[in-house]
Amino acid sequence: MSNTGLPHEFPPLKNDLLLRAAKGEKTERAPVWVMRQAGRYLPEFRAVRAEQDFFKVCRTPELACEVTLQPIRRYKGLVDASIIFSDILVVPQAMGLVVEMIPGKGPSFPEPLKEPQDMDRLTKNVDVEKELGYVCDAITLTRQKLEGQVPLIGFCGAPWTLFAYMIEGGGSKTLQLAKTWIFKYPNESKELLQRIAIVCADFLVAQIKAGAQLVQVFDSWAGELSPADYREFSLPYNQLISKIVRTKSQELQLPKVPMCLFPKGANWGLEELAEKAGYDILGLDWVHEPATARKCVGNRVVLQGNLDPNVLYGGRDAIEREVKKMSEGFMVDGASVGWIANLGHGITPGVDPDDLKWFFECVHKYSATQS
Template identity: 45%
Template sequence: MNDRLLRAARRQPTDTTPVWLMRQAGRYLPEYRAIRGNIAFLDLCKHPDLAAEVTVQPITRLGVDAAIIFSDILIPVEAMGIELELGDKGPHFPNPVRSAADIERLGVPDPVQGTGFVAEAIRRTRRALNDSVPVIGFCGAPFTLAAYMVEGGGSKSYILIKRLLFEQPQLVHTLFEKLTRTLIPYLLMQVEAGASIVQIFDSWGGELSPWDYERFCLPYLTRMVKEVQAKGVPVILFGTGMSNHLPLLKRTGADVIGQDWRTPLDEARRVLGPDVAVQGNLDPLHLFLPREELEARVVDILRRAGPVGHICNLGHGILPPTDPEAAKFFVDAVHKHGFALRQSP
């Protein structure tokens, strides 16, 4: 196996810098659109053969160092008993969670019965790749999932979830506890199926102040990280707009802290210290730069991160209008300059 990503996550030496892209299996790839044109997104997530096929597509085309299983962070939430719609305009919950009764109605599903298709997709992906690169499992963090559930979908202000946090904190803790009890077995199921590393997406965690993040999020994330690590699997924790949260994210014990593009990686390393790996952090829109300038951005990121304990990635998911050749150029540039960085005296 090409184990660069796993070695980097554990801050071990690698021959070059490993790289993968968030949303690397998606709408920017014509081969993905060819499959997606005949099936709804949620159905595709639940079809192990097709989910495995689109998971493998960017490995073949781009040469990335890991395959992230094709799924969605809201899959385990649907299994809790809430109706979910996933369309081109994003997720929508027709009956959002707003009360104690709504939370009481949510179940804690058996992961195999409720989401076993994700495990099967991982197994089929490993077979298709012949274990040539690691498979990344993932889930959303309790706050991010709760935000979708309470708001009924995406939000600009997050007023509903934040009011619930501040006006009825005990109710929120009840919801987060139920989510955590769902997410830990869900991640462990993915590990059992063959995921060699997992990423927890706290996409909207940056909407909270550090004080609120410590109070409402940190205990649950710490439990999740420890349970996965107990199986010998490293954990990546990622969120956007969280530069002020870095000391808290470190306290979770995660092996790798993912960065968006707003924080230089040398600054992140200064705050996090030497015992945590970093991931990131090219702005996804930098893939639209002229090649020479894109390459210069790659070199700058690699120099700031250093040769050990860095997984190169975008600072968020790749965007649908992106030229696949630009993504390929990025991956190749990371490998080329990552190797050169290790040859420097």
């Protein structure tokens, strides 16, 4: 494949199933990968983490490359994409906040944003290639090491999701603090969301420049907002990311890579998001009915998803049954068209790697286009 506009030369791509599906093309079967593909369910990943801090792995291109490649090696010929090992919270770090990964607890911000004047602590103009260059270096190295086996996905968090982390100081069941901001300080909230969106967009452009062949925006807390609040405090900033990435990629003569938005929990808005968000692909959580989702979006976007990750604990018969059901729901007249098989959220740490292998094998079997 041509690398026009890229500052690097990469090995030719041998498996372009993901990229063809992302264009809405009919494919011989659905491409498949899973979110958190490089992660704690893999013993080889746990071996790396036993010796290295989480963010040190993110910040060391050789380590990030190694863990990105681990599932590609283990599931050779079964998985159709790699996703760079990183974390959505590298963006708040680049903006000047300290983020720690605490074992057994997850991400923690020792000094979150408590009131609007705390925004003064954030870096005004973030040079993403300087602050997040380690992610870009990991992408370039990984593209080389992949030797064209599968495409490489880059990503970032959505502005609303990152905003919530930056104010809550970590995960939250209610998002009380973040919602206090949007209701009490709506204008300041929009200013912060716009600042985050610009950093995210520049970061995705840098990842494309470094070699990412598809990029995904994770709006993990989309479902915590009412439809009206999502339209005001999330959708415009996801639209802004898409617009900036498209415009800057064209200006820099970078490849036009597919863009995916994963608005987890925003089940009310599938048709609206397909029409207005500005992305090629919409990720679905497991609460969507595949056939219904397909009717909602028509041919406007490609769909990605959406097996409940907990099915992977149900044994092989359950995995096969549920993958068959999912495949039948997404396919069109016996053909795999505009669908990327995935879980409806990230794979969880207790999954047996052999059960994930069976998931991949079942997708290969049941999503095959009938001749």
